[in-house]
Amino acid sequence: MSADHEQHPLFLPLVFAGGLIFGFGLALSEMAKPEVVLSFLQFEDFGLLFVMFGAAAVTGLVFFTAPRLLGRAPMTGAVYRRRLKTLDRNVVLGGGVFGVGWGLSGICPGAAYASLGIGNYAILWGIAGMFVGAYVQGYWRSAGAEAGASSPTGAD
C-alpha cells in the first residue's frame, strides 16, 4: 500500500496549513470549550448553529463548484467529488451513540484536538476515551467481518 502523501512534496505542508486554519476556527468559535458546547445543547446559547452552518456553507460552495469548474486536484490528481456515504441503519445507530457521548461530555473529535491546543489537558480523558471506543468498535467490526457477517464500510 502506498501512502496518500507520497505524490507531492507540498501535500503534508498543505494538510498542516488546513488543520491550522481549522483549529484556529474551532478555538475562535469556542467549540473547543465543553462548557460552551453544553450551553448550546441546553438551549442557553444558540451561537454554535452559526459554526456548523457557516462551515458547511463554505464547504458546500466549493464542493459544488470545484467538480464543475476545475479539473483534478493538483497534489494528488484526484477527481473532485462530494463527500457521500451510504445511508443505512449504522448511520442512525452510530449517530445516536455519538449523540449520547456528545451530550454527556460537550466534546467531539475535532474540537477535542483543538481543546488540547488551548491548554486544556483534562481533555486527554476524552481523547483517550475516543481511542478506546474506536478500538472496541473496530474490534467488533473485524470479528464480524471474519465471520462473514458484515461488509467493510467507509468512514470519515
Next chain:
Amino acid sequence: MIPPELIVAVLSEPFPNGISHYAIGGLLVGLGVVVIYLGTGVAAGASTFLESTLSYGSKLPRFQRYAPSRDWRVVFTLGIVAGAAVYAIALGEGVWTTDVQWWRLLLGGVLIGVGTRLGKGCTSGHGVCGVGSASSASFVGVITFLLIAIGTAHLVQAAGVMP
C-alpha cells in the same frame, strides 16, 4: 410601533454572547477543509484520525485499511492543535482548562469513539463536509446526533450533574 431596542433585544436573546465569533470561527473551519480539498481532493473529517492512528499499533484489518492516510491524518490533527494554540497565544486568551468532570469526558469519549466510527462521521465529517455535500446520509446523521445530544445534555442537567 415596536421600539427598535425591543426588536434587537428579542433577536439577541438566544445569543447572549453575540454571533460574530461563532460565525467567523465557522467560516474558518470551512476554509480549513476547503484548503485541503482544493489541493488534494480529500474532504477531511476529524474522527477517522482515531482509526487511522490505531493502525500504527494494531494489525486488525479494520484499522490497516486506513494505513495509507494515517500519516497525513496525524499531520492534520497536529495542525488543529497548533491552530488552536496560535489562537490562545495570539489573541491573548492564554491557557484554559475545563471544569467538566473527568468521568464525563472519558465516558463521553468512549461513546464518541464507538458512535462516530459506526455512524461514518462526526461533527466535521457529517456536519461540515457531508452537509456541505448535501449528502442524505449526513443529514440523517447530523439530525440524529444533534437531537440525541440535546436530549442527553438536558437529562444530565436535570439530574443535577455539575459541571
